Amino acid sequence: MNPDYVIHPLGDSAVILKWEQRINTAIHQEVMKTFHSLRSRSSPYILDLIPAYASLTIVYDAAQLRCSERIPGLQWITAYIRETTKTQEAITFPAPRELRIPVCYDPSLGLDITEMAASRNVAIADIITWHSQTIYTVYLTGFLPGFPYMGEVCAALETPRRQQPRLQVPAGSVGIAGVQTGIYPLASPGGWNIIGQTPLRMFDPANADPCYCRPGDRVQFIPVTLEVFRQIQQEQ
Structure with missing residues (x-):
C-alpha cells in the first residue's frame, strides 16, 4: 500500500509524516486516520501525536528505546509507523464531532x-x-x-x-x-x-x-x- 506520506526526522526524538502540503479535507482525513491508528495501538515509547493540516508529528522516547529495545529510535519508529498504517483500513475511526x-x-x-x-x-x-x-x-x-x-x-x-x-x-x-x-x-x-x-x-x-x-x-x-x-x- 502506498501511504502517500514521507517520513522525515525531526530532531533526535521525533519524526514528521508529510503528505502533499496544501489545505485539503481529503488529505487531512488521511492525517487523522493515521493519527487514530497510532493512538489506538498504544505504545509506551510514543509520547505525543500532533496532527496538522497535512502532517503528523510523532514524539517518541528515544532514551527508553535505546535502553529497552537496543535499537536506534528512528529505525524503530519508522518500522512501527509502516506496520501500523498497513492495517489502519480495518480500524473503525470515531466520527467527527x-x-x-x-x-x-x-x-x-x-x-x-x-x-x-x-x-x-x-x-x-x-x-x-x-x-x-x-x-x-x-x-x-x-x-x-x-x-x-x-x-x-x-x-x-x-x-x-x-x-x-x-x-x-x-x-x-x-x-x-x-x-x-x-x-x-x-x-x-x-x-x-x-x-x-x-x-x-x-x-x-x-x-x-x-x-x-x-x-x-x-x-x-x-x-x-x-x-x-x-x-x-x-x-x-
Missing part, C-alpha cells in the same frame, strides 16, 4: 467586519451569511492553547492578515486570515481580521479536555444577537 458555535457579529465585537464589508461593497449581513453558511474542518490547534485553525472560507471572504497586528485581541474573537478562519481562545496580540466573537470558553485548563475544539471536528458558526451573546457569556 459536529460543533455549532454561537457568534455575535455586531461591529462592537467584530472589529474588522465593517471594513471588510465596505471593501467588498456589500452589507455586513452578507459577510455574516458567507461566514456562517459554511461547515468548517478543524485542521489543527496551536499558536495559543486551543486556537482552532479551520478552513476553508468561501472565496468572497478570503482576506490577508492585517498589515498592522493588534496588540490585544479579546478572547473569543473570530477571525479570518487568508482562506482560514479561527477563534482566539485567550486575549492575545494578533493580526487576523476580526469579524465577531463567541461567548464560549475555547480553552479552560480546569477541564479534563481543556480545548473546546479538536483536530477533525466539523464546525458551523451560528449568528446570535448581542443580547444573546451577553446572556450566554454570563452563563459560562
